[in-house]
Amino acid sequence: MTIRHHPSNETLIAYTAGTLDLGRRLVVASHVERCAACRGFVHGLEKVAGVMLEDLSPAPMSADALAHMLARIDREPAARAAKSLAAKPLAPAHDEPGLPACLAPYEMGRWRWVGPGVQMRPVLVPETGKLRVFLLKGAPGIHLPQHSHEGSELTSILVGSYHHEGGDFRAGDFEEADADVEHRPIVGKDKACICLVALEGQLKLSGFIGSLLNPFVRL
Numbered sequence: 001m002t003i004r005h006h007p008s009n010e011t012l013i014a015y016t017a018g019t020l021d022l023g024r025r026l027v028v029a030s031h032v033e034r035c036a037a038c039r040g041f042v043h044g045l046e047k048v049a050g051v052m053l054e055d056l057s058p059a060p061m062s063a064d065a066l067a068h069m070l071a072r073i074d075r076e077p078a079a080r081a082a083k084s085l086a087a088k089p090l091a092p093a094h095d096e097p098g099l100p101a102c103l104a105p106y107e108m109g110r111w112r113w114v115g116p117g118v119q120m121r122p123v124l125v126p127e128t129g130k131l132r133v134f135l136l137k138g139a140p141g142i143h144l145p146q147h148s149h150e151g152s153e154l155t156s157i158l159v160g161s162y163h164h165e166g167g168d169f170r171a172g173d174f175e176e177a178d179a180d181v182e183h184r185p186i187v188g189k190d191k192a193c194i195c196l197v198a199l200e201g202q203l204k205l206s207g208f209i210g211s212l213l214n215p216f217v218r219l
C-alpha cells in the first residue's frame with residue numbers, strides 16, 4: 001500500500017502529547033496503525049519527550065510530603081476502582097470487516113442511508129461534545145455533496161478511494177480539512193469507499209443533494 005497523504009506534523013504532535021480529544025485520536029490512530037512513516041515519527045517524538053522528562057531537575061519536597069503521599073495511597077484504591085469501572089470499554093463491534101484495531105473497544109450504531117449512495121454509521125464514543133465520529137460509506141462513482149466545514153474534519157480512508165480538487169485519496173491516506181476548504185469528493189468507480197471521520201460542528205452543504213444529507217449533520 002502506498003500512502004501519500006498523512007496527518008500534519010501539528011496533528012501528530014498533539015496525538016503523541018495526548019492533547020487530541022478521543023474522537024480525533026481514534027481517526028489519527030486508524031492511520032498510524034497502517035502507516036510506518038507516521039509510526040516512526042510518533043516513536044521519535046515519544047523518545048524526545050522521554051529524554052526531556054529525564055532532564056528535568058527534581059523539585060524540592062516539603063517536610064510532610066511523605067505523610068501526604070501515604071494518605072493519598074490510602075484513599076486512592078476506591079477512586080481508581082470507580083474510575084476503571086467508568087472507563088470500561090463497551091462491547092467490541094467486530095461485525096464490520098476491515099475495521100482498524102483502535103475501534104475494537106467501541107460499539108457502533110447501525111448503518112443508515114443519509115442520501116443516494118451514501119451511508120453512515122456512528123461510532124459511540126463518550127464525551128464528543130460538538131465532535132461526531134462515524135464511518136461514512138459511499139457507493140462506487142457517487143458524487144458526495146459539495147460542502148465546506150464549520151470546524152475541522154479529519155478523514156482516514158479505510159477502504160476504496162475518492163478524489164476531489166485537493167487530490168486523490170486511497171485506502172491508508174489521511175485528510176485534514178478546516179473551515180477554509182470547500183470540496184466535492186467523488187468516490188472511485190471500482191469499489192465503495194469507507195472512511196472513518198471526526199467532524200467538528202456542522203457541514204455547510206450546498207445544492208439539492210446537500211439538503212438530503214441533513215440527517216447526516218444531526219447525528
Ligand SMILES: [Zn+2]
Nearest residue numbers: 006035037038
Ligand atoms: Zn502517515
